[in-house]
Amino acid sequence: MEPVSTSGLAAFLKFYGAAVAVTLAICLVATVVxxxxxxxSPQEWAVGLICTVVSSLTGGAFIIVKWGLHEWVTDIWGMIALGGFFFVCGLPGWAVVRWTFNFINKQEGKTIVEVVKYLKEAKDDLKK
Structure with a gap:
């Protein structure tokens, strides 16, 4: 092959490999969570899945950009490590959704004033 098409093919494979690593990590974290x-409920399932995917993508991307780990894409082991970052960042997404659902269900039937008072008391308890 000529050098131009060889380098184009290599670049395509590098991009495709990164996409596979990210997709695999996101699918695995969603399954585990x-x-x-x-x-x-089906609604909680959908929201949890969406939040897990979003937290995987945004958290993993933040780690990669913050610490300049872009060059890890050039190596298979680097891509596996980057996939691990996406996986780990997705785990808290579902937990936050679950806590939010529990809090909202607990506050059902209360007025906004009662909820704000409860939050203020909780904040004051954290300071102690």
């Missing part, structure tokens, strides 16, 4: 804490 949802299997550990089964959703109580």
């Amino acid at each position: 949802i299997m550990m804490r089964l959703p109580r």
